[in-house]
Amino acid sequence: MIEFWSNLHPVVQGFAKGLAVILVIFPIAGACSLAERKVSAWIQGRPGPNRAIVPWVAWIPFVGKFLQRLGVFHLMADGAKFLFKEDPLPGHVNKLYFVLAPVIALVPAFTTVTVVPFGAYFDELGTLVPLALANVDVGLLAVFAVSSLGVYSIILAGWASNSKYPFLGGVRASAQLISYELSMTLSVLPVFLWINTPGAAGSLSLVRVVEFQSQPGFWGGAWFIFTMPLCALIFLIALFAETNRQPFDMPESEADLVGGFHTEYGAFKWSLFFVAEYAHMIIGSGVFALLFLGGWNPLPWVPLETLVTTLGVAHLPPVVGLLSIGIFLGKVVAMMFLFMWVRWTLPRFRYDQVMKLGWQRLLPLAIANLLVYAIAIAFIET
Amino acid sequence: MAVIPVERKPLSLAERTYLPQIVSGLKTTFSYMFRPKVTMEYPEQRPELPSNYRGVPTLVKDPNGREKCVSCQLCEFVCPPKAIRITPGEVPAGSGREHVEKAPQAFDIDMLRCIYCGLCQEVCPEEAIFLQNQYSMTGYTRAEMVNDKAKLYELGGTLPDQHFKWDRKKEAEEHGNTH
Numbered sequence: 001m002i003e004f005w006s007n008l009h010p011v012v013q014g015f016a017k018g019l020a021v022i023l024v025i026f027p028i029a030g031a032c033s034l035a036e037r038k039v040s041a042w043i044q045g046r047p048g049p050n051r052a053i054v055p056w057v058a059w060i061p062f063v064g065k066f067l068q069r070l071g072v073f074h075l076m077a078d079g080a081k082f083l084f085k086e087d088p089l090p091g092h093v094n095k096l097y098f099v100l101a102p103v104i105a106l107v108p109a110f111t112t113v114t115v116v117p118f119g120a121y122f123d124e125l126g127t128l129v130p131l132a133l134a135n136v137d138v139g140l141l142a143v144f145a146v147s148s149l150g151v152y153s154i155i156l157a158g159w160a161s162n163s164k165y166p167f168l169g170g171v172r173a174s175a176q177l178i179s180y181e182l183s184m185t186l187s188v189l190p191v192f193l194w195i196n197t198p199g200a201a202g203s204l205s206l207v208r209v210v211e212f213q214s215q216p217g218f219w220g221g222a223w224f225i226f227t228m229p230l231c232a233l234i235f236l237i238a239l240f241a242e243t244n245r246q247p248f249d250m251p252e253s254e255a256d257l258v259g260g261f262h263t264e265y266g267a268f269k270w271s272l273f274f275v276a277e278y279a280h281m282i283i284g285s286g287v288f289a290l291l292f293l294g295g296w297n298p299l300p301w302v303p304l305e306t307l308v309t310t311l312g313v314a315h316l317p318p319v320v321g322l323l324s325i326g327i328f329l330g331k332v333v334a335m336m337f338l339f340m341w342v343r344w345t346l347p348r349f350r351y352d353q354v355m356k357l358g359w360q361r362l363l364p365l366a367i368a369n370l371l372v373y374a375i376a377i378a379f380i381e382t
Numbered sequence: 383m384a385v386i387p388v389e390r391k392p393l394s395l396a397e398r399t400y401l402p403q404i405v406s407g408l409k410t411t412f413s414y415m416f417r418p419k420v421t422m423e424y425p426e427q428r429p430e431l432p433s434n435y436r437g438v439p440t441l442v443k444d445p446n447g448r449e450k451c452v453s454c455q456l457c458e459f460v461c462p463p464k465a466i467r468i469t470p471g472e473v474p475a476g477s478g479r480e481h482v483e484k485a486p487q488a489f490d491i492d493m494l495r496c497i498y499c500g501l502c503q504e505v506c507p508e509e510a511i512f513l514q515n516q517y518s519m520t521g522y523t524r525a526e527m528v529n530d531k532a533k534l535y536e537l538g539g540t541l542p543d544q545h546f547k548w549d550r551k552k553e554a555e556e557h558g559n560t561h
Binding site for chain 1: 401404408410411412414415417419420421423
């Protein structure tokens with residue numbers, strides 16, 4: 001099986017991996033939209049979507065009923081609805097770019113997944129082998145570079161829609177991205193200052209960040225959220241802003257922009273925007289988990305290696321791999337829940353407040369934070 | 383009115399970051415996830431209606447299963463949107479109810495016009511028309527939304543009667559006591 005795989009042409013391998021990403025991320029993003037509906041409902045004291053059911057599942061006692069109450073079939077129902085409902089193309093839009101925008105939204109979202117490691121296992125020699133589609137050394141830089149491209153789709157959608165609210169939404173999205181991208185990048189620099197030794201070859205690899213958080217000892221095993229809480233906070237706030245989530249969902253803001261950049265969109269094109277948005281959220285959560293929450297390490301000060309040796313499965317790579325993916329996904333899911341939870345807790349900021357927070361509060365804070373950590377790290381390492 | 387100047391305290395650093403407030407807000411929303419849900423799941427669960435609920439107007443029969451409406455047409459005249467249309471008819475001889483003289487031949491209430499005001503119920507001297515607790519009227523055509531006499535009696539059913547007015551009238555008549 002493994003031989004057959006490695007004998008394949010690299011292009012075929014890449015194609016298969018790409019297909020796997022789409023097949024995994026698309027349903028997960030769909031599931032997130034369902035989870036969003038459910039969590040919103042629970043927080044608002046409603047049961048949420050709980051009606052759709054496939055007939056032959058309904059025949060299973062208890063389980064069928066439980067799944068129905070959980071609303072899992074609404075995922076399929078929503079998907080089918082988006083696929084088959086009428087897809088209107090307004091007469092006043094720029095047709096090429098209007099259709100292109102949702103496609104462009106998906107590309108960076110799916111491309112970023114390739115460089116995010118989502119698990120690891122140990123080979124015979126006991127070295128850690130990360131599970132990632134492309135374990136590149138530029139890691140985080142690639143994530144930042146590609147995921148920021150996602151805003152082009154929003155600008156394009158806003159512009160191609162040729163009406164004022166989508167246009168305002170697109171402009172807001174670009175302004176917001178620029179404002180928060182700086183703080184976001186500055187907030188993660190201390191992490192990479194810390195994991196790279198001066199003089200030696202540096203790395204921006206996300207795998208290395210996780211390895212750094214799985215070292216023995218009190219300081220080695222501490223997740224970066226404990227040693228660098230301010231970095232984590234700035235990164236988290238910037239993440240909310242970059243993924244256009246409440247309280248920063250200026251590009252959409254139903255209250256003042258009707259639907260923002262997707263006002264003119266409907267049916268499947270609309271849903272593509274949301275798959276992209278959720279994919280961005282998932283990747284953002286994943287990066288946050290890798291950087292600050294110890295990646296696939298189960299608990300602070302308990303690295304994956306300790307767990308698998310305790311369980312006695314260290315020599316079984318598939319088990320370790322699945323376990324690490326499970327732990328990592330658990331953290332991502334927790335982060336996704338935080339996104340939804342915050343959505344129903346905080347009201348949306350006004351546009352000028354978003355700008356003020358970004359430029360006058362977060363950016364100076366990020367710079368000061370970087371300086372303080374740079375000086376501290378310089379003292380510790382020399 | 384005395385003016386009480388309230389001192390506005392400057393915000394502390396923690397308050398200015400808003401983070402403690404956000405955390406307390408998160409706690410509140412989280413606690414709401416586990417409270418009992420307030421939604422009524424409609425078709426299965428129905429709201430409990432008060433006894434004086436004004437639903438769809440219906441015609442009722444008395445406990446002996448006899449028609450109470452005497453087609454006086456007061457409801458037709460009082461109906462503000464003119465939703466009621468009555469064709470009066472005679473009570474046929476030999477039914478034992480000839481002394482009532484009149485009964486509706488046709489009785490149509492157009493539910494697309496009805497405003498559920500309840501004036502028909504208020505005006506009815508025979509206590510024959512009642513707005514009961516049926517509130518969900520739907521149909522695919524305009525014709526479907528017109529309740530005819532049969533439908534009205536089906537919806538109305540039988541309600542208790544305190545007077546049995548026409549029985550007592552007949553009794554009084556037979557005993558030579560016509561007023």
